[in-house]
Amino acid sequence: MARVFITRSLPFPAVAELAERHDVDVWEGELPPPPDQLRARAADADALLTMVTDRVDAALFDAAPNLRVVANLAVGSDNIDLDEARRRGIPVGVTPGVLTEATADLAFALILAAARRLPQAAEAVRRGEWRTWEPAGFLGLELHGATLAVVGAGRIGQAVARRARAFGMEVIEVRSADPLEPALERADVVSLHTPLTPQTRHLIDAAALRRMKPTAILVNTARGGVVDQDALIEALHAGTIAAAALDVTDPEPLPADHPLLRAPNVLVVPHIGSATGRTRARMAEMAVANIEAGLAGEPLPHPV
16 A cells, blocks of 8 residues: 555545545645645655645655655646656656646636626626616627637647637637747737746747737636736736736736736636536546556556
8 A cells, every 4th residue: 555645635536546545645725735844744655646836846856755656637747847757767647638628618718708808897787887788888809700829739729729710710820830920910819828838938928918919818728937927917007918818827826916916907817727527527537547557667647
């Protein structure tokens, strides 16, 4: 029986079944374990089931000499020092593919919300400012006939593109080898779906934002670091772009007094791209499968 440390409570059948086969320790807090607590609780673990909020680095590997596998409950792995894991021969697994449709749904929900100014309209109702039907009130972007630039046309990006085409949008798919600037200049909506790498950090910076139309909307369901938030705040205040809708930020969560939250025409939601019951349960299944394979010394079914 191996010892498994899970860094957050996961109320899913696969995790309960894992606990029947192994000694499972679950972090009891609602917030992620602080780094010192993460190292302490992982000290005698054979396997870790981590979240994107957990930094898995050399210090953690040093503190956990028995570690044989790390399973990340995410499609990405930017919270893990993969070079260090490889150096130590510790396999790392992720949960790709399964969250494609849920995240694409959320991305398109953000597109719709920003395009039709739903947060502003709903807030006006709550404040008692809705007096009558207004012929020029809350005018937004009509998606039919508009142009969407999908930056990062992988699984999720292509799923968003399918939804956009069903709405009658023209879609530009931008892959890593494609020039970004022409798509930014043409797009009414720019939706980001790239992994966070040294090459994509601050991909959307002040220069990129200036390339966009003043009527354009920026949507990010990828990673917060893909966008230069200081530049975005300035662009929203200056009217360089019309709006932004973000599922991810840098840092996460944003402090309540963060200037991004006071910028005009911005919608921020708390990293809920994969937040459906079915998707999160399937992610847990994949993470548990990675753990079981790693403990058995077998190739992970869902490696990085």
